[in-house]
Amino acid sequence: MEFSENIPAWVDKGYSHLWNSFGTKEFRIKDAARALEKQAADTKTKPPALLSRLRKVGLLNVRPDESDARKKIYSLISKEEWIEAFLSVPDQELTRDELTRILKRAADIIRTRVDYKFIVIPLFLKCISDKWEDETKTAYREALKDGFTEEEACIEAKKAMYHSFDLPEEYLWDNIRKDTETLPETFSRALKDIATRNPELKDVFDTVDFVQFTKNRENVEILRQLVELFSEKKLTHVSPDILGDAYEWLLQYFAPQKAKEGEVYTPREVIQLLVEILEPRPGESVYDPASASNGMLITAHKHVVE
Incomplete structure (x- = not known):
């Protein structure tokens, strides 16, 4: 900065x-x-x-x-x-259609040959990296207003207190993708370090192993292509609803393959019907023992709020 x-x-x-x-x-x-x-x-x-x-x-x-x-x-x-x-240039908000197009291209790259989590995890890392950089810009600007020098403001803006997630700079997205030869190892180190700094992400990041994934040489190229694809757009301003829809799109796309492995995707229309039948009310609890993407719980929450 x-x-x-x-x-x-x-x-x-x-x-x-x-x-x-x-x-x-x-x-x-x-x-x-x-x-x-x-x-x-x-x-x-x-x-x-x-x-x-x-x-x-x-x-x-x-x-x-x-x-x-x-x-x-x-x-x-x-x-x-x-x-x-430089600080005042806003990142353009990514629309639902734009994100869906990116995911379709990602799906074309892997063509159900590998787990969709190898799309989700890099995409999530790109999101929190872009958000970290945007939060740094904001904190830097505020520090300058508070009388910090440029150097002091730069140091201040990177402190964890100003960020949704604690990310070491070496594992920001643009730094990770610099060396394509070491992408698997860098991804693995990044996820481990970020999960240590942000315990709430541990169970998320522990589900993938990029080093093991790329022992198949074909997957090395798949990972490289995914990284370059996700680098095309800033994901700073993507609403939770759009991210949720994107995740559901992935689940639906990979549903036939996952069904063979025992995972079943419940269409949104079915979830909506179940919630309307249940009619959850304020103060009541909704229990979904196989929540997966939490579609049932999110829809139930929206039903109560609305």
Whole structure:
């Protein structure tokens, strides 16, 4: 979240040299070349490469030079303005249809050859990782308002008190997927560590073993494809209802295969009918000895609330 965490070191250094020379004043490329030569005699960074990168990351304004259409005039954007803009960009909410399309593609990848839990667990990990990053942005912004320096705010925002789940940074989604060669081992370590930090997840994560899963070489490629698929969208803002519907879709899709293993999926229509017959009321208890996805209990709760 700190400025230097999102900008390559050589770009950050070049930016600092230019900022010391110009601040927010306009300059031309020849001015940038002189400033870099004066302040950083040891640098091998070419001004065009630096300016191009600064523009791409949003730290540089560019406009045509009215005196010569072939040339450009540049001005830097302050770090404070850049950070505020970075933090204020909202993640787009994922719709039910979009998530269902992702799950259909995931199902096509594994084609019932493996347990659907190898879709559910990575998807859940992606969700809580994206949420952790969003919560960090919010906490960082608040820390800056409270007078913390950038470095202090960065440290403060990562504390467990600001997050729904306690996640070590090394096991955030983008860090896990960096090395495709070690995905199974990294996933296994991540799930074990996260479950230790969040005991309520232990029984969830203990149901899968990615190292054992990928002993079949074909499954290594399946895991890689699933990770890349789930990386396409931010899952920060996905409502519990949509996640519940997504899980039910998976159960329904894999129902024929699971039925052979003794697991039976109860269609939502049947659950709805049973709840309407039972007519649970406030203060009463509903017991489902084989709750699985808790469809019966959730529907009963909604019935009482409504």
